[in-house]
Amino acid sequence: MDNQLEKTNNGTKLALALVFLSGFAALIYQVLWMKQLGLLFGNTSHAASATLASFFAGLAAGSWYLGRRVSTSKNPMRTYAWLECGIAVTALLYFAILGVYQMVYPAIFQSVGSNGWLLLIKFALSLLLVFPPAFCMGGTIR
Numbered sequence: 521m522d523n524q525l526e527k528t529n530n531g532t533k534l535a536l537a538l539v540f541l542s543g544f545a546a547l548i549y550q551v552l553w554m555k556q557l558g559l560l561f562g563n564t565s566h567a568a569s570a571t572l573a574s575f576f577a578g579l580a581a582g583s584w585y586l587g588r589r590v591s592t593s594k595n596p597m598r599t600y601a602w603l604e605c606g607i608a609v610t611a612l613l614y615f616a617i618l619g620v621y622q623m624v625y626p627a628i629f630q631s632v633g634s635n636g637w638l639l640l641i642k643f644a645l646s647l648l649l650v651f652p653p654a655f656c657m658g659g660t661i662r
Contacts, residue, residue: 582658
């Protein structure tokens with residue numbers, strides 16, 4: 521009986537360590553995204569706000585939509601692992617899409633100028649980049 525309890529405790533400790541490391545990685549991603557989008561859009565409060573809003577929107581939507589499904593899943597650890605894979609894939613796609621943005625954004629900036637439409641475009645572009653991995657992250661925090 522004690523041996524099984526010890527295995528359960530070790531499994532719980534491992535799961536908690538993985539959740540901690542996942543959350544730590546999410547914070548690193550968020551800071552990295554903020555810096556890179558700040559370089560692309562300009563280090564303004566608008567660029568930072570657009571990035572943070574996209575990140576938190578993804579977390580909230582993922583927690584709301586995926587969180588219920590994870591908690592009622594037959595194998596929540598497997599679902600959690602798939603969500604972590606989704607985070608990794610969408611976070612890697614971020615870099616490919618960012619390269620495209622770096623080519624396209626200067627033309628957008630010159631055609632729109634620095635008015636309210638530019639802020640909306642910055643938000644839309646950051647939403648397309650940051651929302652997918654943040655959505656998967658949100659599924660892991662419910």
